[in-house]
Amino acid sequence: MWCQRLAWLLQGRRGSTGHRWPWLPRGPRPVLAVPARCHPTAPASPCCAWQLHRDHLELRYGSTVMRLDFVWLRDHCRSASCYNAKTNQRSLDTASVDLAIQPQAVRVDETTLFLTWPDGHVTRYGLEWLARNSYEGQKQQVMHPRILWNAEIYQQAQVPSIDCQSFLETDEGLKEFLQNFLLYGIAFVENVTPTKEDTEILAKRISIIRETIYGRMWYFTSDFSRGDTAYTKLALDRHTDTTYFQEPCGIQVFHCLKHEGTGGRTLLVDGFHAAERVLRQAPEHFELLAKVPLKHEYVENVGGCHNHMIGVGPVLNVYPWNNELYLIRYNNYDRAVINTVPHDVVRRWYHAHRALTAELRRPDNELWVKLKPGKVLFVDNWRVLHGREAFTGYRQLCGCYLTRDDVLNTARLLGLQA
Numbered sequence: 372m373w374c375q376r377l378a379w380l381l382q383g384r385r386g387s388t389g390h391r392w393p394w395l396p397r398g399p400r401p402v403l404a405v406p407a408r409c410h411p412t413a414p415a416s417p418c419c420a421w422q423l424h425r426d427h428l429e430l431r432y433g434s435t436v437m438r439l440d441f442v443w444l445r446d447h448c449r450s451a452s453c454y455n456a457k458t459n460q461r462s463l464d465t466a467s468v469d470l471a472i473q474p475q476a477v478r479v480d481e482t483t484l485f486l487t488w489p490d491g492h493v494t495r496y497g498l499e500w501l502a503r504n505s506y507e508g509q510k511q512q513v514m515h516p517r518i519l520w521n522a523e524i525y526q527q528a529q530v531p532s533i534d535c536q537s538f539l540e541t542d543e544g545l546k547e548f549l550q551n552f553l554l555y556g557i558a559f560v561e562n563v564t565p566t567k568e569d570t571e572i573l574a575k576r577i578s579i580i581r582e583t584i585y586g587r588m589w590y591f592t593s594d595f596s597r598g599d600t601a602y603t604k605l606a607l608d609r610h611t612d613t614t615y616f617q618e619p620c621g622i623q624v625f626h627c628l629k630h631e632g633t634g635g636r637t638l639l640v641d642g643f644h645a646a647e648r649v650l651r652q653a654p655e656h657f658e659l660l661a662k663v664p665l666k667h668e669y670v671e672n673v674g675g676c677h678n679h680m681i682g683v684g685p686v687l688n689v690y691p692w693n694n695e696l697y698l699i700r701y702n703n704y705d706r707a708v709i710n711t712v713p714h715d716v717v718r719r720w721y722h723a724h725r726a727l728t729a730e731l732r733r734p735d736n737e738l739w740v741k742l743k744p745g746k747v748l749f750v751d752n753w754r755v756l757h758g759r760e761a762f763t764g765y766r767q768l769c770g771c772y773l774t775r776d777d778v779l780n781t782a783r784l785l786g787l788q789a
Contacts, residue, residue, distance in 0.1 A: 419498060421479055428477065430484065432498045437505040441472050444486060447504075448494040510693050516788055517754075518554045519644040522738045525555065532559035532746070539576055542785060549577065549782045553789055556751035557639055563626065565744035567769040570626045573747055577781045578773035581620055583613070584671075584678050591768040604763065609640045609731055609756035610702040613772070614667035615680040619700060621775025623750045623757070625768055627742035632764015637748070639738040640756045642699040645730035646687055649723075656723035661687040663720050667700070668707035681707070686727065698753040701731070731756060742768070749773075 417433030428444065430437045445468050446461075448454065453463040476487040484496040502508045520528070530551050537544030538560050552558035563569055571588050574580055580587050613619045625637070650657040662685060669680040688698035709717060730736065739760075742748060750757055753775065782789035
């Protein structure tokens with residue numbers, strides 16, 4: 372009842388006399404103050420109460436208190452004239468919304484918020500939709516559910532590899548593979564014919580192949596055909612690839628086609644697990660690694676290959692609204708001169724970098740796997756670092772990079788949160 376009275380009062384203050392009602396407060400305080408008590412909307416529904424302020428609506432639904440700007444509420448209207456439900460695109464011209472807009476009437480029932488605007492247009496929002504899509508709701512949600520792991524956690528999980536035929540021919544096999552990949556940042560497909568062509572067919576099942584300066588599908592041997600340490604027999608410390616791209620490649624595919632020799636095991640480290648430990652032990656280090664921009668550089672002049680790539684970004688990249696880590700850019704080989712921060716920050720950054728490096732190099736965080744012909748490894752290059760032990764003999768790999776957007780698109784179409 373008091374909600375209905377509030378709507379009536381709000382309508383009344385825009386009467387033809389133009390006078391301010393004596394009970395309305397002046398200044399920047401809320402225009403109307405509703406008692407801070409829970410108004411049950413229905414016996415089985417979460418408690419709902421709301422309070423109108425000069426420029427926003429404060430709405431409590433269940434345990435979530437939302438502060439919804441009036442312009443935001445008008446802009447996100449899902450009515451037929453404002454939103455095209457067939458294309459899932461906005462029809463409303465946001466620039467046409469009065470930036471001082473206020474609703475003329477507000478009403479809430481057990482499931483829905485109703486707002487009537489000065490031109491008579493009515494906007495309806497489901498309370499559940501608002502709880503999910505408000506800033507306060509998003510702060511409580513995880514964009515990408517993950518299982519952080521060290522070697523023991525991953526081995527005990529006994530994550531299965533997916534058979535090639537199931538991966539290629541069934542949605543169930545593909546969905547299981549993608550679920551493993553999203554949770555752990557790595558996934559394997561077994562019984563693949565050890566050729567570049569069959570590896571390409573496998574990769575294209577989940578994504579468009581991202582063509583880079585290395586081509587679409589690449590062969591990888593120790594012939595130093597490219598100006599990169601990876602094209603040798605030397606050990607490689609843990610790193611992520613293409614840090615020198617403005618947007619590092621999202622997913623990397625590895626398939627060992629042949630190895631006639633010893634060594635060459637692949638090292639995998641969950642960078643997010645290491646970063647989480649830094650956050651718990653020294654949050655100031657985590658914050659610095661997430662704020663300081665660095666340059667990474669790739670300069671190549673070998674044979675007919677001439678490239679100069681520069682990418683800029685912090686080591687850790689987080690979503691600002693919930694501080695969720697979504698990308699780690701870690702490559703000591705390709706890190707360029709640090710000239711993007713003043714001197715009083717540099718030493719603190721080195722301390723933070725050392726803390727992260729120590730976690731990444733903890734032996735219990737190292738998962739070692741031997742890649743063999745027929746077993747294809749997919750790596751989330753935004754999360755999992757990879758490396759290699761030194762090897763002898765002839766070793767040939769093929770692989771490619773995949774566009775992250777397309778992999779996540781495939782996962783969402785199969786009903787996964789990605």
